[in-house]
Amino acid sequence: GLTAAAVSAVMICTQLAVLGAGSAVxxxxxxxxxxxxxxxxxxAIVGLAGTALALGYLVLQSALAPDTSSESVLFWLTFLxxxxxxxxxxxxxxxxxALGRGATxxxxxxxxxxxxxxxxxxVxxxxxxxxxxxxxxxxxxxSITACAVGAVQLRRLVGYRPRPSFRSARGLPLLSLGIPNQLLTLTERLPGLVLPLLLAHMVAPEAAAYWYPAWMMAWAAYTAPMLMGIVQFSEGVREPSRLVSTTWASLRWSLAVGGLASVVxxxxxxxLLTLxxxxYADSSAGALRWL
Structure with missing residues (x-):
């Protein structure tokens, strides 16, 4: 349950720290x-923001909820x-x-x-x-493995070698493009991410433990439509004249794939929860069906 709350906190930090940089890219x-x-x-932007927000959360948790915070060096390091x-x-x-390789x-x-x-x-x-x-x-x-694979994929695709730069000429345009998109995203993402934290710290860690697998299974059904939305956004930027047809296609496939996954x-x-x-099955099956 405490791990589920910590994972949720990491996801909150990532959603805040990205600052819309992905949309801006x-x-x-x-x-x-x-x-x-x-x-x-x-x-450069997201690396600095992710580090600052993760440290801020850990310090805040230690100050406000010392009974549920971890003093383990391993926990702090892996959280960061x-x-x-x-x-x-x-x-x-x-x-x-954006480079046309979403399937990777x-x-x-x-x-x-x-x-x-x-x-x-x-373990x-x-x-x-x-x-x-x-x-x-x-x-x-x-997470580290996924990033390493992504770096290899980018290098093979466009020969990219990371050289993070904080030059304002690069960062400010990205922030001005990305932050409005990110504010819209946060209205949908934050409520679900905050819930495991509230359960673990205000109800009981066991409640967060039972909630977490149901939430993640529902999230799996949501992932395909979410990625289709990102592709739709990318296509809309590159070919604005096709935005209407792209939107309808994205909506149809999202409902088909997401709907089928939800029914399953x-x-x-x-x-599934019995696994x-x-x-877990007795406590969370009803929650999974509602989600």
Whole structure:
């Protein structure tokens, strides 16, 4: 439960720290700007913002909720790494969409998820249970893997080598493009991300633990429509004349894929959650169906 709350906190930090840089990269590359120059500015912005927000959260939690905060050096380090890697991964996703290679996300997240699962399985086998800092390290390892794969994909595609730069001529245009888009995104993302924190710190860590798998399974159904929306945005920047047809196509496919995934989750909510244990299935199947 505490790990679920920490993961949610990392995701809040990434959503705040990205500052719309991913959307700005789509717009800038779609308008014909050199990808390397745009990406250097974007990675510098999100790297600094991710570090600052993650540190800020950890200090704030230690001050306001010392009973649930962790003093483990491993936890602080993996929280910071996961926040920065997660923010960079968002920009990587949208940069590759802007370059017409959105499908590369499949390889990134299969490898990242596989590494996380393998690390967690190894911990479960060796330790028969683990503290929040060890579980957090397993999760962070997947984020690092996804970022590393994305960096390799970018290099192969456009020969990009990261050289983050804080020059105002690069950063300010990205922020002016990205922040309005990010404010719109946050109105939809933040409520779901705040809930596990409230459950863990105001109800009980067990409540957050039971909520988390239902939330993540529902998020999986939502991911495909979300990525289609990003592709639609990119296509709209590059070919504004086709915006109407692109929007209708995106809407149809989003409803088809997301709807099918939702039906599967509703029908098989209990068996899927039973993979984690009977207590998870009994506590969370109803929540998964509503989500």
């Amino acid at each position: 789509i717009v800038a590359v779609g308008r014909g700007e050199p990808p390397a120059r745009v990406l250097d500015g974007a990675f 790494v996961a926040a920065v890697a997660g923010t960079v991964a968002i920009v990587l996703d949208q940069a590759l969409v 996300a499949t390889a990134r997240y299969i490898l990242g998820g596989g590494v996380s699962l393998a690390a967690a399985a190894l 479960a086998w060796q330790a028969q249970g683990a503290y929040a800092d060890v579980l957090m390290a397993c999760w962070a390892l997947g 989750l509703m029908l098989f909510a209990h068996p 984690l244990g009977e207590r």
